[in-house]
Every structure is written in structure tokens, then in C-alpha cells.
Amino acid sequence: MNTEKLISTAKALVADDKGLLAMDESNPTCNKRFAKLNIPQTVEARRAYRELIVTAPGLGETISGAILFDETIRQQKKDGTPFLKVLVDAEIIPGIKVDTGAKDLAAHPGEKITEGLDGLRDRLIEYFQMGARFAKWRAVITIGDGLPSRSGLEANVHALARYATLCQEAGLVPIVEPEVLMDGDHSFERCLKVTEEVLRNVFIQLNCQRVLLEGMILKPNMVLPGLTCPPHKEVKEVGVGEQQYQVRLKDRQPDESSDVDEVADATVKCLLRTVPAAVPGIAFLSGGQSAELASARLNAMNVRFKSQLPWALAFSFARAIQQPALEIWRGQETNVKAAQQALLHRARCNRAARRGEYTSAMEET
Numbered sequence: 408m409n410t411e412k413l414i415s416t417a418k419a420l421v422a423d424d425k426g427l428l429a430m431d432e433s434n435p436t437c438n439k440r441f442a443k444l445n446i447p448q449t450v451e452a453r454r455a456y457r458e459l460i461v462t463a464p465g466l467g468e469t470i471s472g473a474i475l476f477d478e479t480i481r482q483q484k485k486d487g488t489p490f491l492k493v494l495v496d497a498e499i500i501p502g503i504k505v506d507t508g509a510k511d512l513a514a515h516p517g518e519k520i521t522e523g524l525d526g527l528r529d530r531l532i533e534y535f536q537m538g539a540r541f542a543k544w545r546a547v548i549t550i551g552d553g554l555p556s557r558s559g560l561e562a563n564v565h566a567l568a569r570y571a572t573l574c575q576e577a578g579l580v581p582i583v584e585p586e587v588l589m590d591g592d593h594s595f596e597r598c599l600k601v602t603e604e605v606l607r608n609v610f611i612q613l614n615c616q617r618v619l620l621e622g623m624i625l626k627p628n629m630v631l632p633g634l635t636c637p638p639h640k641e642v643k644e645v646g647v648g649e650q651q652y653q654v655r656l657k658d659r660q661p662d663e664s665s666d667v668d669e670v671a672d673a674t675v676k677c678l679l680r681t682v683p684a685a686v687p688g689i690a691f692l693s694g695g696q697s698a699e700l701a702s703a704r705l706n707a708m709n710v711r712f713k714s715q716l717p718w719a720l721a722f723s724f725a726r727a728i729q730q731p732a733l734e735i736w737r738g739q740e741t742n743v744k745a746a747q748q749a750l751l752h753r754a755r756c757n758r759a760a761r762r763g764e765y766t767s768a769m770e771e772t
């Protein structure tokens with residue numbers, strides 16, 4: 408294991424207030440998003456869309472690393488230039504999703520286990536030889552009645568830790584992603600408790616499996632109430648005056664049901680309790696929040712806490728960077744430039760959020 412290289416790659420992924428662009432949707436996920444916009448669900452459409460992303464002019468000014476899917480890492484621009492070369496030329500570090508997806512966990516109704524450990528060592532060697540320098544594995548934790556179960560949680564964090572050690576052996580920085588889903592009617596407080604429990608167990612397992620903490624990045628969810636959480640439930644559990652809260656919640660969309668500063672405070676509190684200072688960076692997933700809220704919440708964390716934290720607070724968004732661009736593109740060549748501008752805009756907003764300089768006025772320009 409080349410410890411120094413791992414550490415320098417991990418640091419580079421969160422350097423200069425940049426962040427990661429997750430463009431590693433599996434084919435079924437990508438196709439689902441295309442279908443909603445009547446974009447053909449073909450290899451060529453996926454290739455064209457990914458070409459739009461990697462060739463967005465100046466992307467490397469805001470994005471440090473891009474996470475690719477197996478199909479994408481092997482693809483080229485229309486003129487034959489490999490995407491990997493395009494990224495490296497733009498000073499963007501190529502990364503690769505290496506899990507093979509979340510499947511139903513046997514005897515655990517409602518819970519998933521992420522697969523992909525079999526044969527992983529050989530796949531990592533191949534990806535390293537191709538030019539990837541970091542990898543991603545996503546574990547999915549569902550909050551529900553009696554969920555997550557102890558055994559479901561343990562199975563998922565164990566797999567994450569096994570993946571992370573194999574990555575480091577192969578010279579790839581592991582992005583360790585335990586995602587507590589927003590789906591459900593759970594309260595803000597419950598998300599805080601579950602996320603804390605998950606992260607505590609993640610680091611126990613990472614230590615057991617001898618993962619070098621300085622050579623990894625954590626990719627967690629922000630602490631948020633469930634998408635269908637009734638507002639009054641949240642009010643009671645967080646202990647804020649009910650009247651005051653109901654007034655504030657009245658005109659908000661479902662995923663806006665928490666105050667930006669409150670999300671920032673709870674998320675940072677949770678991370679301070681669980682993430683060792685040796686970890687160089689924490690890059691959040693967006694998880695289905697709107698693009699603007701994801702930026703605003705990351706911004707609030709950096710405004711309020713940046714100077715006191717041992718790790719960088721960055722982003723590793725997929726939907727919160729890509730979705731506006733995808734909606735503009737809609738599979739049409741004539742929309743490529745406008746879609747690229749939308750993508751770059753979101754990347755710039757998130758870089759500003761890392762600096763604590765994001766404002767809603769940025770959305771009007």
C-alpha cells in the first residue's frame with residue numbers, strides 16, 4: 408500500500424474548496440431519469456450525456472474528482488478521445504463506482520445489502536491500471552418501524568469496511584458512503600439518532616479492517632427529516648415552540664421542512680461525535696434534496712463551523728449538480744451548451760458553499 412499517495416489523493420479530492428461530481432448512475436438508474444424526460448434509454452444517449460458533462464468548459468475549476476460508472480469509464484467522446492483523458496486533461500481525478508448495487512437483505516424485510524465484494528480485488532486492479540484513483544461504494548440504510556435492524560446495519564458497515572481496505576490495497580482512495588435515506592415519515596431527531604449510530608459503527612468497522620483513515624473520504628447524508636414527516640412531529644421532537652414552527656413551515660415544499668441552520672447544526676453535531684479527526688474530508692451526497700437547498704445547507708455548515716472543524720466539509724452530489732442540466736438537455740444536441748452552463752452554475756454554487764459564500768442571489772444571475 409502506497410500510504411503517501413493515498414493520503415495525497417484524498418487531500419486533493421477536497422482541496423481548493425472543490426468537490427466531487429457523482430456521475431456514476433448505474434444504467435437502470437440513468438435510464439429511469441432519462442425515461443422521465445423522454446430521452447432514449449440507449450448506450451449512445453448515455454454516452455452523449457456523459458460527454459456533455461465531462462466536456463463542460465472549465466469544470467475542473469470547481470470539481471476535483473468525477474465518479475464514473477463501469478460503462479462510462481470505458482467510453483469516449485464522439486471524436487474518439489477517452490473520457491478518462493478528457494478528465495485528466497481538465498485536472499479532474501477519475502473515480503469509479505465499484506459496488507454492484509443494493510439488493511434485498513435475506514430475512515430482513517425492508518432492508519438492503521450492497522453487493523460487489525466478490526471479485527472486487529481484481530476489478531480494482533483493472534480500474535487502477537485504467538487510471539482511476541478513487542472508488543465509491545454506497546450502503547443504503549432505511550429508517551422505518553424497527554429499522555434499521557442491528558443485523559442489517561452491521562452487514563452493511565462490514566461490507567463498506569471490507570471494500571475500503573481492498574481499495575487502499577489497490578491504491579484507490581475509498582469514498583465510504585453510508586446513506587441514511589430520506590424516504591419515510593421519520594422525524595429530524597430520528598434521522599440524527601440513526602445517522603449517528605450508523606457512522607459510529609462505520610468507524611468501528613473501518614478500524615477493525617485496518618483502513619487508513621487519512622486515505623479515505625466519508626460520504627454521508629445530511630441530517631434531515633423524512634420526506635413525508637408531518638411538520639408537527641418534527642416540532643415536538645426538536646423541542647422548538649410549536650406555534651413559531653408551524654408558521655415557518657407553512658409555505659415550504661416537503662424537503663424544505665427544516666430550517667437550513669438547524670440542519671447544519673444537527674449534521675455537524677452528528678459528525679463531530681462520530682468522525683475521527685484523521686479523516687481529511689467529508690463530502691455529502693444530496694439524497695434528493697433540491698439543488699438550491701443542498702447548496703444552502705452546505706453553505707450554512709461552512710459559515711457556522713468551518714474554522715472549528717478538523718475535516719473539510721465538501722460535496723459529492725449527483726442530482727444536486729446534474730438535474731437542472733439534464734432537464735435542459737433532454738437528449739437534444741442543440742441544448743448542450745445551455746445544459747453545460749446549468750451544470751457549471753451548480754458546481755460554482757457548491758464551491759461557493761464550501762467557502763461559506765453561497766447566497767440565494769447567485770441563483771438569480
Ligand code: 13P
Nearest residue numbers: 429692693694724725726
Ligand atoms: P445524490 O447526490 O443524487 O444523492 O447522489 C449521490 C450519490 O453518489 C449516490 O450514490
